[in-house]
Amino acid sequence: MPVDILIRDDDVNFFTEVSELDLAYSKLFPVIPINFAVVPFIVPSVTGCVQSKHWGSEKQYPIDTNRELVLYVKKLTGKYKCNIMMHGITHQYKFRKGVALAEFAHSDHSSRIIKESLAYLENTFSTNIIGFVPPSNYVSASAYNKIVKIFPYLFNVPSLKKISRPLTASNIWWWGRRWSSVIMDSLLNHRQRSLGVDLSSIDLSSRTDFNELFKKLKLIHEDERKVVIVLATHYWEMGGDSVDGTPMNLEFIRFVNSSLSEGINFINLDQLDAGVKNEKYSNIRVF
Numbered sequence: 007m008p009v010d011i012l013i014r015d016d017d018v019n020f021f022t023e024v025s026e027l028d029l030a031y032s033k034l035f036p037v038i039p040i041n042f043a044v045v046p047f048i049v050p051s052v053t054g055c056v057q058s059k060h061w062g063s064e065k066q067y068p069i070d071t072n073r074e075l076v077l078y079v080k081k082l083t084g085k086y087k088c089n090i091m092m093h094g095i096t097h098q099y100k101f102r103k104g105v106a107l108a109e110f111a112h113s114d115h116s117s118r119i120i121k122e123s124l125a126y127l128e129n130t131f132s133t134n135i136i137g138f139v140p141p142s143n144y145v146s147a148s149a150y151n152k153i154v155k156i157f158p159y160l161f162n163v164p165s166l167k168k169i170s171r172p173l174t175a176s177n178i179w180w181w182g183r184r185w186s187s188v189i190m191d192s193l194l195n196h197r198q199r200s201l202g203v204d205l206s207s208i209d210l211s212s213r214t215d216f217n218e219l220f221k222k223l224k225l226i227h228e229d230e231r232k233v234v235i236v237l238a239t240h241y242w243e244m245g246g247d248s249v250d251g252t253p254m255n256l257e258f259i260r261f262v263n264s265s266l267s268e269g270i271n272f273i274n275l276d277q278l279d280a281g282v283k284n285e286k287y288s289n290i291r292v293f
């Protein structure tokens with residue numbers, strides 16, 4: 007059973023409503039673990055995870071002040087082995103010349119601020135946090151150097167623009183390997199670090215063709231090598247329609263069930279960590 011999938015859901019923050027998480031995943035929680043990338047101190051700016059009426063404020067909203075949400079997520083971590091990761095610090099976007107810049111494009115947080123935010127989040131959810139997801143999947147080289155010293159796992163989305171190979175089993179395998187290394191190869195030109203694991207993700211959205219994705223994963227699954235694939239999604243997108251007009255949450259549930267019936271495994275970050283330590287995955291480089 008060579009493929010393990012880790013579902014990474016981004017954006018849980020002070021403004022998240024429990025009903026939104028329920029709509030997206032309530033049928034899946036008993037079946038697979040969802041890994042939540044959580045924003046500790048959101049500043050509500052242009053983003054799908056905050057209602058537009060709040061945009062433009064400079065105020066920070068600490069997640070622990072939404073007690074209902076914190077209790078709900080804590081229950082998920084205990085009962086269904088969902089793991090929590092840190093998703094930026096404020097997730098604020100700032101505009102320069104009409105362009106929205108992600109948090110780590112306009113702010114160079116100190117290591118102390120990143121560590122304090124991590125301690126706050128671990129304390130709020132009474133859990134150990136080993137993964138970091140940068141907002142908009144963007145980190146500057148400076149931020150990268152700090153983050154990999156604090157978090158064992160850094161999630162990212164690679165640029166797939168360079169990939170123009172035909173769809174064959176061996177090329178799909180090559181893509182899997184490429185996903186795990188492309189960030190280091192293209193974003194950063196310095197390789198002196200030997201810290202952290204860079205986990206590239208496939209971004210799911212309402213434009214995702216889940217049938218195509220399933221076909222690709224099945225091909226990879228038939229390979230003998232053991233790989234882990236990260237699928238990145240957003241709970242707040244799940245209520246919308248996907249490519250064929252079906253609600254995205256239903257498409258996603260169907261995709262998960264098809265994958266499970268093929269023997270594809272869904273894991274949380276703790277399980278991935280154990281697998282990496284046992285050198286289980288051939289597409290993960292520990293650098």
Ligand SMILES: [Zn+2]
Pocket residue numbers: 016017093097141142
């Ligand atoms: Zn985000």
